[in-house]
Amino acid sequence: MTNIDKPKMKAVIDIGTNSCRLFIAHIEDGKIINKILKIMEITRLGQDVDKTRILREDAMVRTIETLKFFRKKIDEYGVEDIKVTATSATRDSKNREEFISRVKVETNFEIHCITGEEEGKLSFSGAVSEFSEKIMVFDIGGGSTEFILGDKNNIEYIESFNVGAVRVGEKFFKEKNNLLDGKLWVRETLKKLSKYKDKSFELVGVAGTVTTHVSVLLEMEEYDTDRVHMYRLTKEDILKNLDKFLSRSLEERKKIIGLHPKRAEVIIPGTYILLWIMEILKRDEIIVSESDILEGMMMDVQ
Numbered sequence: 001m002t003n004i005d006k007p008k009m010k011a012v013i014d015i016g017t018n019s020c021r022l023f024i025a026h027i028e029d030g031k032i033i034n035k036i037l038k039i040m041e042i043t044r045l046g047q048d049v050d051k052t053r054i055l056r057e058d059a060m061v062r063t064i065e066t067l068k069f070f071r072k073k074i075d076e077y078g079v080e081d082i083k084v085t086a087t088s089a090t091r092d093s094k095n096r097e098e099f100i101s102r103v104k105v106e107t108n109f110e111i112h113c114i115t116g117e118e119e120g121k122l123s124f125s126g127a128v129s130e131f132s133e134k135i136m137v138f139d140i141g142g143g144s145t146e147f148i149l150g151d152k153n154n155i156e157y158i159e160s161f162n163v164g165a166v167r168v169g170e171k172f173f174k175e176k177n178n179l180l181d182g183k184l185w186v187r188e189t190l191k192k193l194s195k196y197k198d199k200s201f202e203l204v205g206v207a208g209t210v211t212t213h214v215s216v217l218l219e220m221e222e223y224d225t226d227r228v229h230m231y232r233l234t235k236e237d238i239l240k241n242l243d244k245f246l247s248r249s250l251e252e253r254k255k256i257i258g259l260h261p262k263r264a265e266v267i268i269p270g271t272y273i274l275l276w277i278m279e280i281l282k283r284d285e286i287i288v289s290e291s292d293i294l295e296g297m298m299m300d301v302q
Contacts, residue, residue: 007026007027007028007033007034008026008027008028008081009024009025009026009027009036009077009078009079009081010024010025010026010027010079010081010082010083010298011023011024011074011077011079011081011082011083012082012083012084012085012294012297012298013067013070013082013083013084013085013109014085014087014293014294014297015045015063015067015084015085015086015087015090015111016045016046016087016088016089016141016142016143017044017045017046017049017087017088017089017141017142017143017144017164017166017167018042018043018044018045018046018141018142018164018165018166018208018263018266019040019041019042019043019142019208020040020041020043020045020063020066020067020070021038021039021040021041021294022037022038022039022040022070022073022074023035023037023038023294023295023297023298024036024037024038024073024074024077024079025298027298027299030299031299032295032298032299036077037073037077038225038294039070039073040208041066041069042260042262042263043059043062043063043066044059044062044142044166044262045059045060045062045063045089045090046059046088046089046092046142046143046164046166046167047059047166048170049089049092049093049143050092050143050162050166050167050170050171051170053092053093053094054093054094054095055089055090055093055095055096055098055099060099060102063099063103064102064103064106064107067103067106067107067109068106068107070107071107071108071109082109083112083297083300084103084109084110084111084112085111085112085113085114085119085122085293085297086099086100086111086112086113086114087113087114087116087119087141087143087144088116088119088141088142088143088144088162088164089142089143089166090111090113091113091114091115091116092143092162096113099111100113115160116144116146116159116160116161117158117159117160119139119144119146119160119293120137120139120146120147120148120158120159120160121148121155121158121296122293122296122297122300123137123139123146123148123206123207123292123293123296124137124148124150124155124158124296125295125296125299125300126206126289126291126292126293126294126295126296126297126298126299127204127206127289127291127292127295127296128150128151128152129152129291129295130230130289130291131151131152131202131204132151132152133151133201133202134149134150134151134200134201134202135149135150135151135201135202135203135204136148136149136196136201136202136203136204136281137204137205137206137289138203138204138205138206138277139205139206139207139292139293140163140164140165140205140207140208140209140210140270140273140274140277141164141165141207142164142165142166142167142266143162143164143166143167144160144161144162144163144164144167145160145161145163145164145190145273145277146158146159146160146161147159147160147161147193149196149199149201157196159192161189161190162189163186163189163190163273164273165208165209165266165267165269165270165273166266166269168182168185168186168269168270168272168273169265169266169268169269169270171185172185172269173268173269179272182269182272183272183276186272186273186276187276187279187280190276190277190280191280193277193280193281194280194281196281197280197281197282198282202287203278203281203283203285203286203287204286204287204288204289205233205274205286205287205288205289206288206289206290206291206292206293207292207293208263208270209267209270209271209273209274210233210274210286210288211228211288211290212258212259212260212263212267212270213233213237213238213241213271213274213288214227214228214231214233214288215228215258215259216241216244216256216257216258216259217233217237217240217241217258218258219257219258220257220258221257221258223258225290228288228290229288229289229290229291230287230288230289231287231288232285232286232287232288233285233286233287233288234284234285235275235278235283235284235285236284238271238274238275238278239275241271242268242271242272242275244256245259245267245268245271246268250264250265253267274286
């Protein structure tokens with residue numbers, strides 16, 4: 001095989017509100033043909049952004065250190081095609097240009113700060129390849145949640161809401177447990193979704209909140225992508241996990257098998273958001289997909 005015939009290697013990075021993720025793969029004709037490496041680090045870039053609209057210095061430093069580590073991995077594999085996106089925390093912050101500039105200087109990454117709609121489209125394109133029927137994909141992030149309804153040929157509805165596990169946690173759970181206020185706020189913010197409650201589609205969840213529920217439910221000592229992907233997670237499963245989370249202190253939650261210690265603080269608000277979404281849409285079950293914005297970025301070859 002000549003160099004011309006070799007599949008193209010690509011690296012994509014998703015800088016989220018709570019986590020920062022790297023994915024390296026071979027692509028050919030816009031399709032992923034070989035997954036090489038996936039890494040996730042909890043950086044909490046969006047800490048306090050909902051309140052201050054400012055990226056904290058310590059949060060920027062944590063994230064940049066992670067990006068330096070990602071740069072080393074990318075260079076080890078000799079990847080030249082690199083795409084880096086930043087989402088809710090960065091786009092909501094007043095000092096995002098400072099952060100983007102510092103990342104460029106310290107890592108030589110060019111950050112594309114994308115809109116909620118762009119984020120949703122990428123997540124949908126990553127997930128929809130697994131389905132022949134109509135689906136609604138939702139992505140509970142740290143600062144926002146995206147909803148996309150459609151199939152392989154068409155997107156009927158797409159919207160990003162400023163509802164996320166970090167944002168809701170800081171608003172309603174940080175100082176005291178305002179569960180009722182949180183529920184009312186989330187349901188009011190997401191009220192547009194109620195018109196889809198009687199529509200026919202599979203509800204598909206992507207990203208950390210839903211994947212964590214599977215790993216906790218199955219008590220995974222080591223995270224297993226293959227077991228998580230396409231798992232059918234029921235409301236009963238989620239409530240079982242929620243009882244486990246609520247019965248433990250923060251330090252005790254960090255020791256739960258299947259729960260990343262750095263997700264222990266945001267998993268309870270994330271779980272409530274998940275349950276409230278299912279209530280609004282009248283669903284008792286979701287399909288969990290491991291294909292999300294990273295796969296969407298990887299296949300976006302334009």
